[in-house]
Amino acid sequence: MSLLLGANIDHVATLRQARYAGMPESPNAEPSPLTAARDAQAGGADSVTIHVRGDRRHMQERDAFEIREEVDLPLNFEMGTRRKWSSWHSSSSRTLSA
Secondary structure, eight states: OEEEEEEEEHHHHHHHHHHHTOOOOOTTOOOOOHHHHHHHHHHTSEEEEEOOTOOSSSSSSSHHHHHHHHHHHEEEEEOOHHHHHHHHHHHHHHHHHO
């Protein structure tokens, strides 16, 4: 059995939000979760894990969509089980699934 490497990039978004919480769309907002996902792929990761919290304190929905569109790796979601999350995942899963 071989081991696979999954890169959890949540804390990249944590840093960005701490620095740019009031202006996440700023062209200076960094570090970028998308860049982290690309770097993980270039470094040999087999998957990327993100956690889009209910309060959007870290990862944002747009991060999930950008990563899914730009990075050709399986995307693992960590998310709560609230009813609103179930509906968000259901409506997004066709777009976000690898």
